Amino acid sequence: MTCTIFNEFRKKVIEDFRYHHHQSIADHNEQSNDLNQLDDVLFELFVEDFITMLQTLFDRWIIHRHMAYVSNKRITRLCSEIEVDKSELNQNGNEKYIDVRLKNRNPRNLEQMLMEPKPMGYEMDEQNCHYWNKVVLVKRSKYLIAKIIHHSGRTTISAATNEPSLAIFLGSKSTYTDVKAAKILGQVLAMRALESGIHSIFYDHREYGKSGEKLSSFIDALKQNGLNLDEQPVIFARAQRDQ
DSSP states (O other): HHHHHHHEEEEEEEEHHHHHHHHHHHHHHHOOOHHHHHHHHHHHHHHHHHHHHHHHHHHHHHHHHHHHHHTTOOOOOOOOOOOOOOOGGGGTTTTTTSSOOOSSSTHHHHHHTOOOOOOOOOOTTTSSOOSSEEHHHESSSSSSHHHHHHHHSSSEEEEETHHHHHHHHSSSSGGGSHHHHEEEEHHHHHHHHHTTOBBOOOOOGGGGGGGHHHHHHHHHHHHTOOOOOSOOOOOOOOOOOOO
């Protein structure tokens, strides 16, 4: 059965090569009229082309794999044969061409690693400033506003009950300041905080005095939706000991 399949495959290959290689067949007919010998030559041509194609694919795979390996490595130093004349450089070196100031494009990274110092303040301060991000609930005459404020004073995330997306769930404007609105506001603020990469915030209970029903519903909604209301302490650098 294996021989039959091989013969059928060989016959199919020969027919295809007869169709695509007219010139090779004509050149061979001038030298030999033996049909079996011609079929053997056609099959050898197919095998040579097939091996060449496999070799090309293998070379491409090796190059792609090698380049992927190189791209995943951190290149810290490259050898170069370029020679630079000292007259092309500044007297003090490369300060004219290289900007030595580095800009941190992710300033919140140290806060996530608990290495960014918090503002200390004092225990007797009216408002505690020992935090990175603080949650604030503000009641207006017709709606509620919830904010997450950075210690620099910038509002990181905010949500309000008069937003069109929240007004759909609240219905009448008279419900923009009730307990249900405070609960929905807490759910939305927690979702936006987690999507922004903020998992822990500071809640200063001293600012609100007695906790009312609205504030309790708002705080419970934050906790139930995965937001931690207790920021972790800062990891201070280890002090060097005298030798």
